[in-house]
Amino acid sequence: MPSHPSSQDIKVATDAVIFTVRDGKLCVLLIGMKKEPLAGLWAVPGGLIGEEETTKACATRILREQTGIADVYLEQLATFDDPARDPYGRVISVAYFALTPSERVELRTTEKYADVRWWPVAKLPKLAYDHKGIVATALTRLRNRLAYTNIAWSLLPAEFPLSRLQETYEAILGRELDKRNFRKKILETGIVEATGRMTAGGAHRPAELHRFKKRALAYVEMLPG
Amino acid sequence: MPSHPSSQDIKVATDAVIFTVRDGKLCVLLIGMKKEPLAGLWAVPGGLIGEEETTKACATRILREQTGIADVYLEQLATFDDPARDPYGRVISVAYFALTPSERVELRTTEKYADVRWWPVAKLPKLAYDHKGIVATALTRLRNRLAYTNIAWSLLPAEFPLSRLQETYEAILGRELDKRNFRKKILETGIVEATGRMTAGGAHRPAELHRFKKRALAYVEMLPG
């Protein structure tokens, strides 16, 4: 970065695309806009970074402030910098990609916004700014991460039946998987292990609960079929 | 990006990590610093973006101005934002990742810098700023792209013998590949085709020249072994 000429009047923001799987559907969290001219539109949580704040810290803060969500998996996604992307002026946005289990989440927002809710990615409302493209980029990243890593841990509670894990894969990949092949493959990779405990309730045979051995990102080839 | 509070004094730059393969070695282009306190260190080409300039346009401009290189493959890599990464103040850098055939390149720089040259990635000099991490990130990206896409087209001239393509893969992956398996796999994927023309010169049998069918990024599974 050798040259340091001139001045700039460019602002830096972050936007955080957070996904979960609820009722077998992949969902993304959106905030309902209240103020004109955006009222009626929805947007991913986001805002300007602080003078001494990293973009990642900013994404964490903004998720907490605008949605009540904390302690999620978070990674940098991409930077969006079309000079016309924000009507208020030149704002470049470092977008983040986040995942959370659907259990843990109690949503709340501030009076600045009209609403917060989970939207199935298959039926999104009209989005503000360039957020349609940001969400699409995040979705591609999620599908790739799922195929090459153990990232599903961040979408599941500490213990879960294997059917829940398969449901998660199916929701994200958008296709059905063979139960026997899926279980064989997942157990072969060794990313999960049985806990010995069982699910209770439900008019059917109980399922053995499993856990991820490591709840941190690890690269493992496992495109299940 | 709902909230627009406060003011910021943050500058935005781009850095461009450009690779080529020369003499069977993967190399990265670095600029020799002239001014104190960085004199003697090397850095990836970079600089502040213009008020109405996209980061991609900026990366293109900077490569041309600081190294004389134009018309290269260019994609966004990641954004580096450690508040302490630049001693002059808060500068966040949107890093780009670029590739070029080694043939096409005549290097030249301006009097602001001491030198420009290709460095083998195996033996890099001491780098300024956080550029060591930026180059490492770019290298990982390159290896992944090579495995999942036809990106090698951007490192080769219009026509080339298959041995040159194999050499390119070997330089990037850092391991030797089996000649018969490599040729079979590459030809099966259909990303290259024979031109009918032959190499001339060299005290050995001439090689048939091939070309990439599409000189644009396409996703193709092809980790050759």
Next chain:
DNA sequence: TCAAAAGTGTTCCTGTTACACCCATGA
């Protein structure tokens, strides 16, 4: 006893790996 989800193996097929020799040319 019925409905609903859990759990379990084998066969076939495809794709990956390992491996050695002849060919065409210029010096």
Next chain:
DNA sequence: TCATGGGTGTAACAGGAACACTTTTGA
């Protein structure tokens, strides 16, 4: 005629895909 890189096929193996029935529970 020799040195150099170009060019080719097959056999063994591993991993992926397809596929159906029994088990356990609560209602």
